[in-house]
Amino acid sequence: MVPPPPSRPPRHRAFDDLVAEGASVPTDGWDFSWFEGRATEARPSWGYARSMARRLVRASAVLEVQTGGGEVLDFALGAAGSRRSPLVVATEGWAPNVAKATRLLAPRGVPVVAVPDDAPLPFADGAFDLVVSRHPVQPHWDEVARVLAPGGTYFAQHVGPASVFELIEYFLGPLPQESRRRRHPELERSDAEAAGLEVVDLRAERLRMEFFDIGAVVHFLCKVVWMVPGFTVDAYLDRLRDLHERIEADGPFVAHSARHLFDVRKTAGANGA
Template sequence: MELFDRLLEDAAKAFTGWDFSFIEDTGRIQYELLPWSYGSKARKYLFGAESLLDMGTGGGEFLSKLLPLPAYTAATEGYLPNVPIAKKKLGPSGVEVFQIEADDQLPLQSDTFDVVLNKHESYAAVEVNRVLKHNGIFLTQQVGGTDCTELNQLLGAPINPSYQDWSLRTAAEDLTSHFTLVEQEEAFPVLRFYDIGAIVYYLKAIPWQVPYFAVNTYRDALYDLHLFIEKNGFLDVRQHRFLLAAMPK
């Protein structure tokens, strides 16, 4: 029980931006490789681009690694605490960071961007179409509706019905009203946890996985998972990812 309690205390470390290095860089979680690279696809579409929008930039972690950026680059972020972090990281590169409240009300002019990137962020297809140039490209990697639902089941937590049908099929159907699809892929890679503290840290960082997650609420189930990991060395759950690239019609 002492190790269990200490790992729970350790998981109380603050999470900022979109930075999982506390558990990633120490190898406490491991991701199975996807059959595509979002970064490589982004780089491919950015060659020759003069303007770029990064939707849901978080703390600017990914965008800051795509230097050199197009002459005009903007980013949006809906989570207020991330906005100053993103501005601090991206400001020196000349990136405009916009705080947004609604996916269908982007504070950006029409026909502005050669490329719109969107990694794990919600979007309104009609609004993305509006801000893209006619020959532009929209590249998005999304978290599917069955992502890590085994964690919910193991904890006895409800699964949010709002996302369960979100998949490559439903996203593609939504986009085809305004876009011509260029690429589409879907995968269910394994996410491996090596200790209960990593699970708790992960769930606190993505509160939509288990709404209103609190250690005290799920303490008994968490302890059972702790014992399972101590016996077996790790816990595997299935992620759900899909990727789409599309051009305005």
């Protein structure tokens, strides 16, 4: 979502209007500009997209896994300019995003390959010296190791444990303790090392999020569908109305996202070497 605005936006719009607006906004891609003035999320200190751009300059063959609508890669390629690596390929598993990413990245000479998120990558062993990904559904470390050339790098920003759980548990109730361990960076470190990869750097941060109106909550849950599986306005109408009244009375609903940054190197003994 967009960075915090300079001042709090106006409130007191009708519940039905806000909900209808939030539900009507297209959900393809990972462009969160619609949330400007409606919701905010602090950014990680490491500046992932710009850091990716600097790596694009040094790489010779790049793969982005699960590109979404291609927005982050498009930004990084633009920042890298003519110094970018000559070969860049992206994958995506959701058909609407494949179409959107193709429209965005084709002018930059980047093909987008439709690959289900849980499928093997359709590329040769050691084909890339840089693999990047922002918020993959799940990192497939063996496949990353296989397609990386020896000495190559996986540079990615992952979603961390218990991300936005304040909002999720508002709708679903308390979640089992084991669900709070999923996506834990140290567990992912272990999985990466089991695939023969060396974790050069791993950083984690929790970041403040604010939802200023119920329309932003509705659009967020429609867009990020795994937050509240099966979410529909009708199914959660009473909880949405209660949350709307809470926001109107007390101000923004506050949650916290979890992010971690992986800088991983393939050693000569890694799988697929």
